[in-house]
Amino acid sequence: MKSLYVLRHGKSDWNTSAGSDFDRPLAARGVASAGLVGRFLASIQEIPTVVVASTAVRAAETARIAIEEGGWSSELIDEPDLYGASADRMLRAARSAPDSAERVLLVAHEPGCSELVDRMVGGCALRYPTAALARIDCPVETTSDLAFGIGALEWLVIPRTLAAFEASARGPA
Numbered sequence: 001m002k003s004l005y006v007l008r009h010g011k012s013d014w015n016t017s018a019g020s021d022f023d024r025p026l027a028a029r030g031v032a033s034a035g036l037v038g039r040f041l042a043s044i045q046e047i048p049t050v051v052v053a054s055t056a057v058r059a060a061e062t063a064r065i066a067i068e069e070g071g072w073s074s075e076l077i078d079e080p081d082l083y084g085a086s087a088d089r090m091l092r093a094a095r096s097a098p099d100s101a102e103r104v105l106l107v108a109h110e111p112g113c114s115e116l117v118d119r120m121v122g123g124c125a126l127r128y129p130t131a132a133l134a135r136i137d138c139p140v141e142t143t144s145d146l147a148f149g150i151g152a153l154e155w156l157v158i159p160r161t162l163a164a165f166e167a168s169a170r171g172p173a
Helices: 028-043 057-070 087-095 112-120 159-170
Strands: 002-008 050-054 075-079 103-108 133-138 152-157
Touching (some): 002 057, 002 112, 028 057, 028 133, 028 159, 050 057, 057 075, 057 103, 087 103, 087 112, 103 112, 112 133, 152 159
Parallel strands (some): 050 075, 050 103
Antiparallel strands (some): 002 133, 133 152
């Protein structure tokens, strides 16, 4: 069994002097959400074996912050082709992860994230806000065997849910 995690980058900063969409950094809210994702996966003991991230600034920052905040020792693979990628391209990126990887996290963009989840599980309509994270379990032995239509959507969480989860884990203030 392999688990594929699909993370849309955190909220980006539209009020920046970045010269292009590719260069747009995370907003403060995006930084906070990336940290929530990292701590959430660590707290439920589902640390990715491999993180494959778009090289667009906001996605690369999301991956780096999640790894740091979660204390993960995950291998990070920068994947330029994930910027603006279709579900087909995203699946190829997941398949290229080492076959030994039990948990592969893709950090990418819309509409590719929702399209990938939809096609992996055989059809569903999703609203995929920034920093949304899905886990799809696939009954395969190797990452190279990942395919559309074979996965089961185990969960989909959004930053607001992660913030509530983290607050409840801390207990009463």
